[in-house]
Amino acid sequence: MSHWNPRFEEMPAAELDRLQYRLAKTLVYRLYAFSPFYHARMREAGVHPDDVRSLEDVRKLPFMYKADLRDNYPDRLFTVPHEELVRYHVSSGTTGKPTVVGYTQKDIELWTESLARALTSIGLSRGDVIQVSYGYGLFTGGLGLHYGAERIGATVLPTSVGNTERQIELMQDLGATAISCTPSYLLHIGEVAEKMGINLGRDTSLRTGILGAEPWSEEMRRHIQEWLGIRAYDIYGTSELSGPMFTECAEQHGIHIWRDLALIEVIDPETGESLQPGERGELVITMLQKEALPICRYRIGDLSSILADDCACGRAHPRIERITGRVDDMLIIRGINVFPSQIEHVLLGLPEVGEHFQIVVDRQGTLDDMLVRVEVRKEAFSDKIADLMAIQKRVADRLKSVLNVAVRVELVEPGSLPRFEGKSKRVIDRRVL
Ligand code: DLL
Numbered sequence: 001m002s003h004w005n006p007r008f009e010e011m012p013a014a015e016l017d018r019l020q021y022r023l024a025k026t027l028v029y030r031l032y033a034f035s036p037f038y039h040a041r042m043r044e045a046g047v048h049p050d051d052v053r054s055l056e057d058v059r060k061l062p063f064m065y066k067a068d069l070r071d072n073y074p075d076r077l078f079t080v081p082h083e084e085l086v087r088y089h090v091s092s093g094t095t096g097k098p099t100v101v102g103y104t105q106k107d108i109e110l111w112t113e114s115l116a117r118a119l120t121s122i123g124l125s126r127g128d129v130i131q132v133s134y135g136y137g138l139f140t141g142g143l144g145l146h147y148g149a150e151r152i153g154a155t156v157l158p159t160s161v162g163n164t165e166r167q168i169e170l171m172q173d174l175g176a177t178a179i180s181c182t183p184s185y186l187l188h189i190g191e192v193a194e195k196m197g198i199n200l201g202r203d204t205s206l207r208t209g210i211l212g213a214e215p216w217s218e219e220m221r222r223h224i225q226e227w228l229g230i231r232a233y234d235i236y237g238t239s240e241l242s243g244p245m246f247t248e249c250a251e252q253h254g255i256h257i258w259r260d261l262a263l264i265e266v267i268d269p270e271t272g273e274s275l276q277p278g279e280r281g282e283l284v285i286t287m288l289q290k291e292a293l294p295i296c297r298y299r300i301g302d303l304s305s306i307l308a309d310d311c312a313c314g315r316a317h318p319r320i321e322r323i324t325g326r327v328d329d330m331l332i333i334r335g336i337n338v339f340p341s342q343i344e345h346v347l348l349g350l351p352e353v354g355e356h357f358q359i360v361v362d363r364q365g366t367l368d369d370m371l372v373r374v375e376v377r378k379e380a381f382s383d384k385i386a387d388l389m390a391i392q393k394r395v396a397d398r399l400k401s402v403l404n405v406a407v408r409v410e411l412v413e414p415g416s417l418p419r420f421e422g423k424s425k426r427v428i429d430r431r432v433l
Contacts, residue, residue: 002250002313004120004152005113008260013316016259021055023288024263028052028061031294034079037072038296058263058286059274064298066099069240074100080292090138091239101140101239102292108147110289111242114261115148118247121256121313122233124178124208126153131171133181133189134213135422136160140243141213145180148244154178161185161421164192171204178208180235183216183224184424187355190228191419201229210235212244214423215323215341219348221252223355234322238302240295241287254307254319262287264318265297266306269327277308282327283320301327331361331429333368336405340427343372346402352380352391356417362430370407372399378414 003009011019028049031038042048045062052058069077078085080102087103103111124130130149134141142160149156157176159167167189171179179186186209193200200206209224212235224232236255237245241262246255257264262285266275269282283302287295304320311319325339332338340359347353354375362369374395382388388411396409418425 002121002123004117008258009117009121009315009317011260011316016316017055020259020263020288023260024055024058024286025049025052027286027288027294027296028058030079031296035077035294037068037077038294055263058297059265061297063272063284064296066240066299066301069099070097073097075102077294078102078292079294080104085292088138089140089143089239089243092139099239101242103242104291106289107242107291110261111144111245112147112151114242114245114258115144116151117258118235118245118256119148119152119154119210121249121315122208122210122231122247123250124149124152124154128154128177128208129157129175129205130154130210131157131159131167131176131179133159133161133167133179133185134244139422140237140239141180144237144243144245145210149180164189164421165196168193168196168198168204171200171206172198175205177205178210179206180210182213182420182423183209183211183220183232184214184420185422186211186224186228186232188419188421190224191415199229201227206230209233210247212236212247215325215344217341217344217348218322219345220355223348236320236323238300240293240298240300241285242290248319249311249313249315251312254311254321256311256315256317256319259317261289264306264320266304266320267299269299269303275305277306280305280321280324283323303327329427331359331370331427333361333370333403333405333407336403338370338403338405342402343399346398347372347374347395350395350398352377353395353411354414356419357426358417359427360430361427368431370405371410372407373410373412373417375414375417376411381414 032049041062047060084104085102086105089101091099132145136142209230209232221232233248235244235247265284266281275281283300285298302323304323307319325341330337354377357374360371392409400406
């Protein structure tokens with residue numbers, strides 16, 4: 001069975017339109033009545049709930065920004081009494097104040113429902129053993145996947161992050177069939193396993209990776225699938241939406257966004273104008289049924305597009321392409337926009353270098369300087385300087401032709417760059433220090 005909730009997953013598009021409109025309308029009235037923040041925003045924008053007469057009209061509503069969450073720290077945007085909260089999660093907030101998310105029982109329920117559908121859509125069910133190697137605690141990854149996996153009747157192996165050798169032993173001994181973690185942690189797990197003489201594809205029952213919480217490329221998927229002998233699926237979400245929420249289906253072509261739970265838009269990040277399916281821009285999400293911390297036209301900052309074609313799986317729920325980066329992780333190098341994901345794309349296309357890299361940005365006088373440090377693959381490693389220089393030149397040339405800006409390249413030994421258990425940190429920007 002590939003549908004967890006056939007009623008919603010098989011709902012025809014026209015019926016989903018009506019349902020989504022009804023839910024959006026209810027949300028807007030609720031916000032106007034119960035959220036002083038949204039009430040004030042709507043008044044400022046000169047919109048009243050009565051003005052929302054179609055799904056399109058949702059676009060009349062004002063945006064909500066990450067800064068609004070920070071400015072209202074910790075809980076001033078909550079719209080339920082505190083007795084109704086059953087949990088908090090707190091996002092790390094690398095810049096500025098963290099964001100606190102509160103959950104009612106219904107919020108947890110719908111989050112779990114979303115993941116139950118998602119995990120089922122990639123073929124997981126009772127009988128699977130799902131190793132949850134996301135952090136448990138304030139981060140949403142661990143508990144989110146835990147609840148979703150239990151809901152579909154799978155057996156959860158809640159290893160959380162760290163203690164990698166033990167993760168691998170338990171994976172073998174308890175027959176984990178799926179693992180959920182960041183793609184960079186799975187790379188690390190794969191390497192440690194190799195050092196232990198274990199090939200994950202051959203020597204374990206692992207068949208599925210549910211990977212996300214950070215950007216990763218199609219090339220990385222190919223690499224992981226071939227190297228580890230598993231199928232790797234993208235999982236997306238943010239703490240404000242509840243946590244990890246949406247995944248690709250078995251087609252591995254776009255992340256389905258359940259229309260009864262969320263309304264997705266893509267806008268031009270500069271002008272705020274709505275973009276068409278197929279056009280890439282910033283994601284804007286409205287969570288239609290969230291109670292404790294309502295999210296309406298929230299500018300997440302992630303860049304993606306809505307896929308224009310229908311999914312071969314038959315679900316009429318729209319899909320977004322994989323996230324290529326964030327509005328704020330774009331680096332401007334001598335006036336040229338560079339995304340770390342472009343660099344991963346180039347490096348993984350070159351057989352001599354590995355998937356482990358680091359970007360160091362600095363300013364020499366008034367000029368930006370970008371250094372890409374990348375590990376040479378063991379097979380390509382040589383003690384002849386000329387061989388290494390040839391590789392270095394090839395990498396620098398490829399990067400220049402794709403990025404349109406010259407960058408310096410430093411080749412480093414296999415295994416010498418940092419490895420990550422959670423989200424990777426590949427960019428060091430010394431300009432802002
Ligand atoms: O990372 C929630 C999550 C947990 C998602 C486990 C998937 C798996 P935050 O810590 O709030 O929440 O970070 C959210 O991470 O806005 C994106 O920039 C990035 N991100 C999350 N998933 C992906 C993905 C969790 N699949 C921020 N691809 C988001 C690219 C992702 N970026």
